[in-house]
Amino acid sequence: MIEKIIQKRLNRWLLSILSGILLTVSFPETGNLTPLTFLAWVPLLLVESYFHSKRKAFSLFLQAYLAFFIYNVGTTWWVYYASEGGAYMAFFANSLLMALTFLVYHLLKRKLGSKWNGPILICVWLSFEFLHFHWELSWPWLTLGNVFAPRTSWVQWYSITGVLGGSLWILVMNLLFYKLIIRPKNLLRNTYFILSLLILILPLCLSLILYVSKSTEGIPYNVAIIQPNIDPYGEKFVLGNEEQLKSILDQADQAVSKETQLVIAPETSLYPTSKIYETGLRKETFFYVINEHRAKWANAGLLIGATTFQVFDYKNSAASKFIPPLNAYVEDYNSSILFDNTPNPKIIHKSKLVLGVEKIPFVGMFPFLEELAVEMEGGSGSLGTETEPKIFEKNRVKFSPVVCYESIYGGFLAKQAKNGSQFIAIITNDGWWRDTPGYKQHFQFARLRAIENNKYVVRSANTGTSGIISNRGEILKQTNWWVKDQFNYTIQLNSKQTLYQVLGDFIGYFAVVGFGMFLILRILRIFRRKRN
Template identity: 25%
Template sequence: MFHVILSACLLLVTFPDFSFSWFAWIAFVPIFFLARNPLSFKAAFGYFYILGCIFFLVTVEWLRHVSYFGWLFVSFLYATYFGCFGLLVRWFWVRRGLVFFFLLVPSAWVVLEWIRTEIPMWAFGWNLLAYSQSDHRAIANIASLGGVYYVSWLVMLGNVSVFFLVSSWRMKQNKRFALVSVIFFLAMLLVPVFWTREPHAAAHLPQTSSDDTGLSAIGGEQENRVRNRVHVAVVQGNIAQGEKWDINQKKRILQTYHELSRFVAADRPDLILWPEASFPGYFNIDESRFETLNLVQELHIPILVGGLTYESESVAFNSAYWVTEDGKVQSRYDKVRLVPFGEYVPWKTFFGFLGLNRLAQSLGVGDYSAGADVRVFSLKEGGAFSPLICFEDTFPSLARRAVAKGAQFLVVITNDAWFSKSAAPYQHLQASIFRAIENGVPVIRASNTGVSAFINARGKVLGRVQDQQGNSLFIGGGLARSIEISKLETFYQRFGYLFPAACFLTVLV
């Protein structure tokens, strides 16, 4: 059990709030020693399952602010992926030999992360192993080749290499293989780092006279506008979750967003972004929407408004409304990937039989419908973007599809007020960083309580809404920036997205 606890501690400190990311490269080494010892497959599953339980119970502890039941349910459910990984690790060690163990263990991890992230209904792509490296841009930028899963593969390959190195030193055997494995790992890491380094990428990008941020803030010196830039503003209303749907707070909430919009409008942005569900009602039928439409017409600046959509008693959507500068609703995007047991109850017949439908309703679970597909909106001044709502930026396939349909930058509107002051918003930010790198496009985040941020196509966080003390969470404000929208198609966009499928075939063989 000591090995499990040690691996858990090393893995936990790699993610926010700790972010000692280098420990990710050795976190699994202790528990690999358990898999090497005489051990039943049942025990292997159990040890890794316990590791998964500890990992999720701590890293998503913020779910308890929504529901203690949800926190425990998610932790114990998704720990199953760790348990399955333990079975495969033990199988590879017993049946396949050193070479296969070295190659198959990272591939198996990627397959399980891929399933956990993309599986219909039950997907939860939070805190993938690669996200621990989001602050190390040289490593994170490798995602432009094979996506987040390729970076996870490299991190796990590093764990296996260190395991072989330590094992050969302790056991006085297989030293040559351990050395070769380390050399192979370093080659697999350093070659992509060299290939995706900043100077290499910069050579493909248009040269401008701006600084390396390529941005300007309200009150700062403004750069010359060029055709491959758009000027975008985000507003962060800082509306407490307990007040968002309080009818007595409705007027104050709208007034807050209107005032913030007027504030950022002073910088004459091409677009203003409101967070998810920032409009306190059903935007398509609520009479208060006319106040917001009149505001847009007054400012003569398009606004993307997060609001709910009512179509019937059984059909409602979590939407983003595209309101053009003339105050007209031109289009809307309905959220495609809904949060299970948050925005809907999956398998209603089954869970209704167990009585969980009533439990879910008592916990405030919504009953929304999923949208058809991603949408691309075009600015009058040039530039096309796709909105992603809430945790949709944790789905690599969704972001890739949006860019493939013509989006030159991605917009994430979210409400993380549910989770209080916790690691959740920073963990969420990590996903946005990787979506930018994978697709070679900027990502702009508008969050109710933070983190609202601008991320360039290389994954660099260029600016955040924050107060004078540098706090990004639970503060109100707005920020306007210019972003580079020149699109460089990444290898990930063309072929690299297939990397998890290649890992799946590798494990099958």
């Protein structure tokens, strides 16, 4: 019956559309129908099976592109509000990359044989997702494992595997259900049915065991969270810098208690219409204003975001821009600044930058792209980054400062936490996306970072969702959208490392090795054929 269905061209297009829809509605905040993720690939795999013995790779590519285009637009349409160019990149280019990845899987499977179907798909797709965390066009928002963000009780084992473990689970389950459909027989005697049940249930059981055994207790540490609710399309760049800072500090005055040790304010909320010279930071008026308020807070620290710059007499990185009047190079940063009891504020720069907005890809190889992008879009081009993951330390308490987009990079946060971090502090401004699934997805993904690192997550957003997330990924407190708010909360510090922090994205590395082995095997067969 299945063979008759996929013989018709219209049915194959409908199956591709079905895969796109299932991928979309199973994703966080665009449906939240998480169980459907275990079936979402099956229609597309059925389409691929039709083309297995046919030389119509381009036809398969088009149908796969349709499925992934629906997936990309259906889950990330809100990017358009923040960046029109970024939206087109997310929709068209990312769909293209996904379709090409699926095509590579098809071509390898066709040449090496259907018996390698599962291993090839797993290695090829996980290699793509792993690459998407690390290359110039990085956009890992749609990593398959992110789908479990609202179901953290299912994936407590992310503390071992990271988010790629979820991607692996999804692919294996889809492959098994695909086998069940193309080889229907008595379910109780069907090996694939028994395997499906085991691979579905065992991870859930492991997650339950880890959930119950994981302690949420630690060293008490009180934080005050500020949500200024300043419109990023209007007030943020119209109101005076002093007025905005005063509002934030007044909110902090209300939120701070005698136990508060750290106040956390959002990304780029310190003098948002200005770039702050890092070397001259102590000379700025706000330095003294902040310290006056800190004196009222029993010297609690302040973590706040700002746009900063540094001047060099040499080209420090690809982001350094030569300024003729200064006869020097200037490098801009999206920074976290910690004001504490030390003489000089501490600064850590954002390292995972938003493509197109904060980073122009491939400028190291093609420097002219930077100038071209600035002329076309305006702005200052690429920002500078840190050379390695860094953390802050205040009164012997260490924590990871995470700015906005960085929070979807599990491997990056794991490297930060490995440096001794005891909790994760995310500062962000999600208001660019308006009241859409975007800021909700971003908040949900932070729950996965909590599990991966066994750390509490505290989150301060300008106009998105601020909140507290436990090391189990449970939401303990969260604010509403488009509301000026502040609160304090006592989290629990934890210095224990997880296996994921030690091993990193080992699943990704194994997938790349496996992909490489399949490519080598294919090349060897080509040489053998030529020799014969």
